[in-house]
Amino acid sequence: MGILSIAGIATAILPFLAFLVIVAFTKKFKMTSALVSIGAVGLAFLTACFILYSQIINPVASSFNIPWMYIANIELNLGVMVNQLTAIMLFIVTFVSMLVQIYSIGYMHGDEGFSKFFAFISLFTFSMLGIVISNNLMQIYIFWELVGLSSYLLIGFWYFKPEASDAAKKAFVVNRVGDFGFLLGILMVTFRAGTFDFIKVVEFVKSGAIDPGTLTVIALLLFCGAAGKSAQFPLHVWLPDAMEGPTPVSALIHAATMVAAGVFMVARLYGIFSLSPQAMNIIAYTGAFTAIFAASIALVQDDIKRILAYSTLSQLGYMILALGAGGYTAGMFHLTTHAFFKALLFLGAGSVIHSVGTNDIWRMGGLHKKMPITSITMLIATLAISGIWPFAGFWSKDEILVTLFNSGHIVLYYVAVVTAFMTAFYMFRLYLVTFTGKESGHENHAHESPLTMTVPLMILAVFSIFAGLVGMPGHAFNISKFIYFGEMESPAPMNMRIAYASSAVAVAGIAIAFIIYFLKAVKAGDLKKNAGPVYTLLKNKYYIDEIYLFFIRNIFFAITETIKWFDRNIVDGLVNFTAWLVRQGGDKLRRATTGSVQTYALVIFSGMLVVIIAFAIYSPDLLKIIGGR
Amino acid sequence: MITLAHYIILSAVLFGIGIFGILTRRNAIGILMSLELLFNAVNINMVAFSRFLAPEGAYGELFTIFIITVAAAESILGLAIILAIYRSRKVLNADEMNLMKW
Numbered sequence: 147m148g149i150l151s152i153a154g155i156a157t158a159i160l161p162f163l164a165f166l167v168i169v170a171f172t173k174k175f176k177m178t179s180a181l182v183s184i185g186a187v188g189l190a191f192l193t194a195c196f197i198l199y200s201q202i203i204n205p206v207a208s209s210f211n212i213p214w215m216y217i218a219n220i221e222l223n224l225g226v227m228v229n230q231l232t233a234i235m236l237f238i239v240t241f242v243s244m245l246v247q248i249y250s251i252g253y254m255h256g257d258e259g260f261s262k263f264f265a266f267i268s269l270f271t272f273s274m275l276g277i278v279i280s281n282n283l284m285q286i287y288i289f290w291e292l293v294g295l296s297s298y299l300l301i302g303f304w305y306f307k308p309e310a311s312d313a314a315k316k317a318f319v320v321n322r323v324g325d326f327g328f329l330l331g332i333l334m335v336t337f338r339a340g341t342f343d344f345i346k347v348v349e350f351v352k353s354g355a356i357d358p359g360t361l362t363v364i365a366l367l368l369f370c371g372a373a374g375k376s377a378q379f380p381l382h383v384w385l386p387d388a389m390e391g392p393t394p395v396s397a398l399i400h401a402a403t404m405v406a407a408g409v410f411m412v413a414r415l416y417g418i419f420s421l422s423p424q425a426m427n428i429i430a431y432t433g434a435f436t437a438i439f440a441a442s443i444a445l446v447q448d449d450i451k452r453i454l455a456y457s458t459l460s461q462l463g464y465m466i467l468a469l470g471a472g473g474y475t476a477g478m479f480h481l482t483t484h485a486f487f488k489a490l491l492f493l494g495a496g497s498v499i500h501s502v503g504t505n506d507i508w509r510m511g512g513l514h515k516k517m518p519i520t521s522i523t524m525l526i527a528t529l530a531i532s533g534i535w536p537f538a539g540f541w542s543k544d545e546i547l548v549t550l551f552n553s554g555h556i557v558l559y560y561v562a563v564v565t566a567f568m569t570a571f572y573m574f575r576l577y578l579v580t581f582t583g584k585e586s587g588h589e590n591h592a593h594e595s596p597l598t599m600t601v602p603l604m605i606l607a608v609f610s611i612f613a614g615l616v617g618m619p620g621h622a623f624n625i626s627k628f629i630y631f632g633e634m635e636s637p638a639p640m641n642m643r644i645a646y647a648s649s650a651v652a653v654a655g656i657a658i659a660f661i662i663y664f665l666k667a668v669k670a671g672d673l674k675k676n677a678g679p680v681y682t683l684l685k686n687k688y689y690i691d692e693i694y695l696f697f698i699r700n701i702f703f704a705i706t707e708t709i710k711w712f713d714r715n716i717v718d719g720l721v722n723f724t725a726w727l728v729r730q731g732g733d734k735l736r737r738a739t740t741g742s743v744q745t746y747a748l749v750i751f752s753g754m755l756v757v758i759i760a761f762a763i764y765s766p767d768l769l770k771i772i773g774g775r
Numbered sequence: 776m777i778t779l780a781h782y783i784i785l786s787a788v789l790f791g792i793g794i795f796g797i798l799t800r801r802n803a804i805g806i807l808m809s810l811e812l813l814f815n816a817v818n819i820n821m822v823a824f825s826r827f828l829a830p831e832g833a834y835g836e837l838f839t840i841f842i843i844t845v846a847a848a849e850s851i852l853g854l855a856i857i858l859a860i861y862r863s864r865k866v867l868n869a870d871e872m873n874l875m876k877w
Contacts (some may be wrong), residue, residue: 741876
């Protein structure tokens with residue numbers, strides 16, 4: 147067991163210990179709970195830094211296994227695998243989680259469930275870290291479900307609000323749909339390969355022992371899991387509703403601990419996915435569709451957190467699109483930069499909500515003067531997500547576009563460009579409406595958030611500016627030398643045409659948002675009227691929820707009603723009939739117990755007679771004895 | 776000449792009388808007495824079989840002595856139970872001792 151594996155385990159276990167300590171001991175002491183939780187994740191962050199550092203200077207994978215049990219001769223281990231991918235994910239997860247927790251001290255101040263909140267967040271972080279360090283399919287599935295559970299607990303943290311508990315249930319149920327496919331995929335590949343181990347499974351698949359058709363099915367089933375967790379169309383419906391949770395939780399879910407899991411899993415099992423071109427295409431198109439679909443919904447939403455939620459969907463679509471198009475590095479790079487600026491956006495939104503007390507962007511406005519730090523950091527994040535040079539989002543988005551362009555997916559390339567345009571537009575719409583313009587009076591009591599909240603914002607802002615530089619083509623520390631699949635390739639040279647194109651659409655998006663929402667040259671209300679049905683369609687999120695509800699109410703419930711009838715009448719009927727039969731039989735037989743000695747004697751005697759007669763008929767030799775031979 | 780058959784017939788008659796007594800007597804003590812007849816029918820069988828089929832040993836006689844001993848103890852037990860029932864319920868009639876009826 148190498149030092150890296152130990153460090154990997156320590157990183158994952160520390161938040162879990164914090165969870166146990168808070169639940170067992172410090173629940174009553176709010177500040178202690180917060181400090182325990184932050185201390186644990188801080189230590190985990192340090193070990194993650196150590197892992198990242200040692201992977202950078204010496205990229206050697208480290209892993210070890212503890213045998214756990216055998217399932218039909220398939221060895222199931224508990225194990226750790228630390229490589230470059232693990233290192234960067236550990237860094238992101240612990241870093242974002244740490245900042246979110248520090249922020250939560252301010253945001254959750256005065257909440258009754260303060261300690262519980264930190265316990266859950268620790269559990270959540272632990273689950274995600276467990277996914278990251280897993281080295282086999284079964285273990286990743288276990289942590290996968292743990293992430294589902296802890297997200298349920300956190301989305302429904304304010305369980306007394308019906309919307310929150312509904313959203314938590316929705317997230318859980320939608321994820322179950324994806325997880326079911328994931329489990330089927332795991333079982334299909336495991337029972338062919340005879341092992342759960344990532345490396346061995348990938349080797350087995352590489353050896354060509356699975357025919358291409360089956361492999362495509364397996365890859366798509368595994369992708370179901372990713373689509374559930376990373377909220378890809380058509381399983382995206384839970385993510386916007388998950389906004390009912392506390393804002394730091396949204397930040398955590400969107401940046402590091404939940405939606406990243408799906409993308410990470412695809413990257414981890416890239417050896418399987420990359421061998422099935424059909425599956426890769428479907429993944430790429432799913433990602434592209436989700437990207438543009440979610441971006442178009444985000445154009446018209448009014449809830450600050452919902453806009454961000456749809457932008458996350460869109461950006462996740464980008465990552466999945468990149469992975470599907472063969473851009474392993476590009477996808478993971480975008481995951482990294484996105485983690486920083488999306489966490490920042492959510493925490494900034496939380497800061498605004500915290501001081502204004504509403505989610506509706508039209509009831510904000512002019513907040514820049516009242517909340518300068520939040521405003522400036524939000525602006526940085528908005529520029530980053532819009533893909534403006536030299537902010538982080540520019541580099542990763544550019545890398546994805548280059549990948550799409552170079553791999554010949556021209557349609558997908560244009561989809562991505564259009565999405566980039568929409569992203570710039572709706573993000574600046576959000577920013578301009580919230581922070582500039584007239585003060586809408588409602589926020590007179592608005593004030594800058596306390597330091598515990600603004601410091602994480604500032605740190606994240608620094609990363610949102612500079613994190614992209616590792617992806618700048620042509621320097622020695624390029625990310626493609628660190629995160630790559632198969633053989634290391636020299637990073638694609640910067641394609642200036644693509645860089646200009648993506649910058650141009652981003653600037654165009656910003657300019658239009660500026661004209662409408664800052665200069666107010668075009669009235670937003672007129673736009674609504676002119677767009678008419680399109681606006682209604684987008685506003686209602688393409689009626690996806692309604693379509694699902696229709697199917698559930700009319701088709702699903704019809705089926706379940708039938709099954710319920712069968713269960714209530716046929717299955718229960720059989721069970722009750724058996725019980726009735728035994729009861730009736732017993733009631734009849736009961737009468738034999740007369741309580742009279744002589745009846746019993748008579749029965750015994752008759753029995754004896756029967757035995758003797760039977761002997762006389764079937765075995766006459768015995769009776770010969772009586773005749774004295 | 777008295778053969779094994781004679782003894783067995785005697786034993787069977789005795790057994791029959793005993794069974795008849797058990798099934799028909801009302802009085803519990805009468806039932807107990809009829810039970811003793813069954814034992815004795817068995818004893819006669821034992822001795823007779825032992826004498827005629829295995830004359831070289833006295834196994835049947837030996838068992839008979841055991842049975843007589845056990846039967847004595849058992850009838851004391853039976854009498855004690857009947858006495859106890861009589862004391863508490865003032866009945867000797869087996870038909871009326873039906874507390875265990877369903």
